[in-house]
Amino acid sequence: MLENILEVNGLYKAYANSDFGLNNISFSIPSGSIVGFIGENGAGKTTTMETILGLLRKDSGQIKLFGEEVDSLEGAMKEQVGVVFDHMNFSKDLVVGKLSNVLSNIYQQWDEATFFHYVRHFSLPKKKKIKDFSRGMTMKLALAVAFSHDSKLLILDEATAGLDPVARDEMLDVFLDFVKDREHSILLSSHITTDIEKIADYLVFIKKGRILLRVSKRDLLENYAIVQGKSSEIAKLHNVIAHRDMGDVTEALVADKASLPIELNQLDFSIDAITMLLMKGENHERAIVK
């Protein structure tokens, strides 16, 4: 079995009219896994996804899909990569049945039965024109489409953002089901870190165009901790990933928690808390993923 469905190595992308740029982005998506892509507004998640997809031209770096280097996923992506952004453009005058006809001409592997399975599953109206769909309904439709052309990889940018909590929870189960056969994978960006906490196998944290931390959820839960102490105590630690001065005390995200001095206070640990520390704190240069 193929180890990684997607590998990104040393990706750079600058915008002509902005000082933002992707800076040496590297990560991979193992077969059968869900990778959560986490970062605050403007961190570069969409830019990374669009560059991988070939919607933006990369400056340099390597992208491998199914083990083969591709210039971008644009050619390869049509069938094998399902994409959902939070701004989807369907032919808005269509109803879902007509949309299925149109898509069957675009995708060689269009699977009408699967599409209508999801249309029913997501309770999408069959007679309403897509232009009259709510934002959440449009997102569900986009996901139904992504699931129905035999994609092996889904790239989902804030794809659950417009969904109500019940629908979001159902969607997470559909994602888990999608990767269950170990041959499908998902790259998912979301600001709802509890969703990521629930379903992701790996986490990639990005800030200002750089990857700060790539870690499996299991490793994170087993070996990392958030600690609080005097800045002099924190300064003595050798395994700090990021720290944040909070007035009298300093908080730090540390790896290898087994080696911590026992007197150090450990705080509640959640992906939200880690995200806050990584995004708002000082990131230790040696910990930044090269």
Ligand SMILES: Nc1ncnc2c1ncn2[C@@H]1O[C@H](COP(=O)(O)OP(=O)(O)OP(=O)(O)O)[C@@H](O)[C@H]1O
């Ligand atoms: N077409 C563009 N031209 C110039 N700068 C751009 C362009 N598109 C995005 N940017 C800049 O790139 C940076 C990263 O934006 P990006 O949309 O990739 O972030 P993001 O992590 O997806 O954010 P969000 O969570 O808000 O969606 C931002 O500073 C943004 O202003």
